[in-house]
Amino acid sequence: xxxxxxxxxxxxxxxxxxxxxxxxxxxxxxxxxxxxxxxxxxxxxxxxxxxxxxxxxxxxxxxxxxxxxxxxxxxxxxxxxxxxxxxxxxxxxxxxxxxxxxxxxxxxxxxxxxxxxxxxxxxxxxxxxxxxxxxxxxxxxxxxxxxxxxxxxxxxxxxxxxxxxxxxxxxxxxxxxxxxxxxxxxxxxxxxxxxxxxxxxxxxxxxxxxxxxxxxxxxxxxxxxxxxxxxxxxxxxxxxx
Numbered sequence: 001x002x003x004x005x006x007x008x009x010x011x012x013x014x015x016x017x018x019x020x021x022x023x024x025x026x027x028x029x030x031x032x033x034x035x036x037x038x039x040x041x042x043x044x045x046x047x048x049x050x051x052x053x054x055x056x057x058x059x060x061x062x063x064x065x066x067x068x069x070x071x072x073x074x075x076x077x078x079x080x081x082x083x084x085x086x087x088x089x090x091x092x093x094x095x096x097x098x099x100x101x102x103x104x105x106x107x108x109x110x111x112x113x114x115x116x117x118x119x120x121x122x123x124x125x126x127x128x129x130x131x132x133x134x135x136x137x138x139x140x141x142x143x144x145x146x147x148x149x150x151x152x153x154x155x156x157x158x159x160x161x162x163x164x165x166x167x168x169x170x171x172x173x174x175x176x177x178x179x180x181x182x183x184x185x186x187x188x189x190x191x192x193x194x195x196x197x198x199x200x201x202x203x204x205x206x207x208x209x210x211x212x213x214x215x216x217x218x219x220x221x222x223x224x225x226x227x228x229x230x231x232x233x234x235x236x237x238x239x240x241x
Contacts, residue, residue: 004033006084007033007083029077029080031115032060032115036058036085040088041092043055043121047095052092053094053097053121054096056096057098057122058103059105060104061106061107062104062105063107063111066115067104074104077104078104081102085100097121124146125145125148125170127166127167131150140185140233140234141231141233143167144231152231158177158180160174160176160178161175164176169227173225174200175198175199178204179198179200179204179222180195181193194215194216195216200224205224206220207221218231218232
């Protein structure tokens, strides 16, 4: 209870008695903190003997009344909860795949005083060069990964955790050069997209099946490590289909 007590004391010092008054009969911040700790503990995946992967994106779902009461303090609360999770992760040898994100969402199916936590492990994704909105709009094929859209132009891109990858994914389960997406722009047959495993440690899944290589259709999913990517074919004026 030591960490949760420190969290509660810091929060009280920052917002004084206003917080206690606002939450007198609603969800208590320390309850949310405890729930986030449990979510992290229950979701931990073993990477090695002394390292475990945990979620870094959290959605705290609240009733309309609790959400309204929390709104004025949500930024402060999120900052304190983030710091608490960092301390907990350090003590437990947990590894976050990317920056911690905590949001508070209103849900109609929850009554006052009740809440739930949803989480996901989203790796930080970094292209080797800046990707403009114009490039994304003009692309006929797009790769969606963790909220980012990356244009897939011929000849394609190498995806991995290393600095020499065209699209870097900070996921401990991803190899330095994990997979290559190949793009061929044929005039008669249209654009052909395929993916090839580059001898990665953990392999890859395409549409849920483990493969070494595969041709990709619109909506195809590629999973490497804990990261899932989706291929989208984008029709433009003058194109068939």
